[in-house]
Amino acid sequence: QKEVEQNSGPLSVPEGAIASLNCTYSDRGSQSFFWYRQYSGKSPELIMFIYSNGDKEDGRFTAQLNKASQYVSLLIRDSQPSDSATYLCAVRMDSSYKLIFGSGTRLLVRP
């Protein structure tokens, strides 16, 4: 079982819709959770991080964390074609300072 799992997609949504991206992780001791966006051939760029149960909102993005169920999700409201990219979930497990990355979910926003 992979330590951090994401559906590879592609997830296709129409412009203006809500895109929902999910990530599950195996280590219950995980402390911090990150969402990165990566355009094809480019480097990952941080969208947001979360470390407390519940929701965290930043503009059109909302991260949701449920430690009991061991999942973290990213909602993108009012999706735009420019949001089309691969979204990487990363988890910092226990007291380690290393990040474990999922393989990413490819999002396509149709105009």
Place this chain on the structure above:
Amino acid sequence: DADVTQTPRNRITKTGKRIMLECSQTKGHDRMYWYRQDPGLGLRLIYYSFDVKDINKGEISDGYSVSRQAQAKFSLSLESAIPNQTALYFCATSDSREGATDTQYFGPGTRLTVL
């Protein structure tokens, strides 16, 4: 200017050649990392360094070595390149003063092809 730079950006080399990838940062961060990315496999950690005197192996260090020449510089070497080391390589940095969040910031990447 970019905070994290990588050189070269693209490199084609032959099996058995020694190659060095370099990373420099102006963010003042103490921690630096090297990852490789392969299609469908996400980012995998090769080596990481928490300061100049601290070097640690990641999950896929075999066939690689690193050098932390200064706080701002971290280089990755392939002593004898092989075709399955063809990948996209990223350097990243983070600041231990951030504590639990310790966000990593990535360089632009080096696309390496080993023939």
